[in-house]
Amino acid sequence: MSTTDTLAKQVCEACHVDAPKVTDEELKVLIGQIPDWVPQVRDNVMMLEREYKFKNYKLAWAFANQVSELAEAEFHHPSILLEWGKVTVTWWTHSIGGLHKNDFICAAKTDQLTQ
Numbered sequence: 001m002s003t004t005d006t007l008a009k010q011v012c013e014a015c016h017v018d019a020p021k022v023t024d025e026e027l028k029v030l031i032g033q034i035p036d037w038v039p040q041v042r043d044n045v046m047m048l049e050r051e052y053k054f055k056n057y058k059l060a061w062a063f064a065n066q067v068s069e070l071a072e073a074e075f076h077h078p079s080i081l082l083e084w085g086k087v088t089v090t091w092w093t094h095s096i097g098g099l100h101k102n103d104f105i106c107a108a109k110t111d112q113l114t115q
């Protein structure tokens with residue numbers, strides 16, 4: 001079982017405003033488990049982002065719906081940009097303005113949707 005699988009098998013914990021952001025050390029370890037995801041910083045908020053490519057709009061739309069279902073199941077919600085043949089998914093934790101372990105779990109779960 002890959003470390004991504006391990007991460008994907010975990011469930012998100014309820015996140016409160018004083019939940020800890022991942023440390024730099026944790027970031028290094030966790031990002032290694034989801035190698036296709038890129039840390040991005042926007043308005044001083046660190047996020048995880050990945051682009052998924054599809055043959056057409058309909059397939060991209062169906063994937064975006066699967067990600068939305070995942071978000072509701074985990075009650076942790078990403079930004080989803082749906083375009084023709086492409087879906088960009090961005091995870092971060094609004095309540096702490098940065099990255100929590102939940103974001104890495106959800107990124108790994110998002111990857112599993114394409115397998």
Ligand SMILES: C[C@H](O)[C@H](O)[C@H]1CNC2=NC(N)=NC(=O)C2=N1
Binds near residue numbers: 075077092094
């Ligand atoms: C309003 C609602 O409680 C919040 O948006 C919840 C649910 N979904 C969430 N999703 C994300 N990504 N971060 C949050 O802090 C969060 N909190």
